[in-house]
Amino acid sequence: MKIEGKPYRTIWLAPDGWSVEIIDQTKLPHALAIVRLATVEAAAQAILTMQVRGAPLIGATAAYGMALAIREDASDDAIERASAFLAAQRPTAINLRWALDEMRRAVLPLPVNARAEAAYARAAAICDEDVETCRLIGVHGRKLIDEIAARKNGAPVNVLTHCNAGWLACVDWGTATSPVYQAHDAGVPLHVWVDETRPRNQGASLTAFELGSHGIAHTIVVDNAGGHLMQHGDVDIVIVGTDRVAANGDVANKIGTYLKALAAKDNAVPFYVALPHSTIDWTVQDGAEIPIEERHGDEVLKMPGRLPDGSVVTVEIAAPGSPAGNPAFDVTPARLVSGFITERGVCAASREGLLSLYPERGVK
Numbered sequence: 001m002k003i004e005g006k007p008y009r010t011i012w013l014a015p016d017g018w019s020v021e022i023i024d025q026t027k028l029p030h031a032l033a034i035v036r037l038a039t040v041e042a043a044a045q046a047i048l049t050m051q052v053r054g055a056p057l058i059g060a061t062a063a064y065g066m067a068l069a070i071r072e073d074a075s076d077d078a079i080e081r082a083s084a085f086l087a088a089q090r091p092t093a094i095n096l097r098w099a100l101d102e103m104r105r106a107v108l109p110l111p112v113n114a115r116a117e118a119a120y121a122r123a124a125a126i127c128d129e130d131v132e133t134c135r136l137i138g139v140h141g142r143k144l145i146d147e148i149a150a151r152k153n154g155a156p157v158n159v160l161t162h163c164n165a166g167w168l169a170c171v172d173w174g175t176a177t178s179p180v181y182q183a184h185d186a187g188v189p190l191h192v193w194v195d196e197t198r199p200r201n202q203g204a205s206l207t208a209f210e211l212g213s214h215g216i217a218h219t220i221v222v223d224n225a226g227g228h229l230m231q232h233g234d235v236d237i238v239i240v241g242t243d244r245v246a247a248n249g250d251v252a253n254k255i256g257t258y259l260k261a262l263a264a265k266d267n268a269v270p271f272y273v274a275l276p277h278s279t280i281d282w283t284v285q286d287g288a289e290i291p292i293e294e295r296h297g298d299e300v301l302k303m304p305g306r307l308p309d310g311s312v313v314t315v316e317i318a319a320p321g322s323p324a325g326n327p328a329f330d331v332t333p334a335r336l337v338s339g340f341i342t343e344r345g346v347c348a349a350s351r352e353g354l355l356s357l358y359p360e361r362g363v364k
């Protein structure tokens with residue numbers, strides 16, 4: 001996708017051929033800051049501090065983090081240490097563990113002196129595969145938007161999304177936004193309701209930035225507006241991303257997703273979840289087993305913003321001394337989900353639905 005007319009991915013190999021560059025997402029939308037990661041510690045820190053975030057991008061960054069670690073020390077011990085260290089940075093997005101497993105599988109069978117080159121090759125392939133996977137999610141998801149557009153006689157299709165499951169959360173395209181980009185590029189009239197997504201405001205700062213950069217009509221709304229909009233017929237479809245889907249189809253995603261799904265059910269608004277295969281955790285039987293990240297209360301009590309002079313400051317917004325809880329994700333039961341949009345097609349949000357697209361996972 002493009003920023004100010006220039007094409008970007010969210011992560012790429014630096015011109016030196018071994019370190020990695022990322023867009024620092026904590027600085028968006030106010031500044032486009034490129035940060036260079038030259039060590040596994042820097043990659044881990046970027047994941048922890050959410051300079052990179054979004055399940056697929058967390059995985060891609062961890063993959064390059066492994067390559068950086070293996071470049072320094074390609075022994076079995078060092079590889080296991082780096083993998084455990086990176087895995088500990090964020091607990092909910094399963095793409096992190098998926099990418100680390102892919103990296104270990106790619107390098108551990110090889111002689112030590114062949115591992116670094118293989119690690120860089122696998123990390124690059126994980127990124128390329130993510131781009132193609134997300135493109136295909138858009139190809140399949142677009143059909144849902146097209147069907148609604150056909151009923152609306154030229155009026156814009158109103159999509160509601162939560163958090164940022166856009167290209168900034170992946171390597172390119174995004175999951176929830178890929179159908180939106182592809183429909184828009186094909187001339188389908190669209191408008192996106194963007195949940196601001198407290199406490200970190202990924203919707204207001206990142207999704208809105210993405211959609212605006214691509215020329216897509218959108219409106220930022222407070223997180224609590226979704227139910228009201230749905231009651232008034234202003235939402236045709238909800239599409240969100242996910243950090244982990246359990247084998248029974250339960251969906252972990254950014255806190256507040258569950259409330260959107262409840263409101264969608266009550267108002268008969270289709271509620272779809274877009275995901276790549278790397279987000280399905282076949283080892284977790286239902287959503288209750290998914291670990292939910294609890295983040296620092298300061299994210300609730302304080303808010304960053306830009307002053308008229310351009311400087312960015314963080315201000316306190318709550319009663320001094322009050323404590324805050326900050327669960328970062330919630331679980332939407334599969335029964336509230338109309339379907340999954342994957343790179344292999346659209347399926348029911350159930351074990352049977354997932355197995356219809358990934359039959360190889362049903363083989364014992």
Ligand SMILES: CSC[C@@H](O)[C@@H](O)C(=O)COP(=O)(O)O
Pocket residue numbers: 053054055056093162163164165166169170174175176202240241242243253254328
């Ligand atoms: C395609 S990304 C899907 C999810 O990772 C996204 O919806 C989300 O919840 C991101 O959370 P974040 O805490 O910003 O990493």
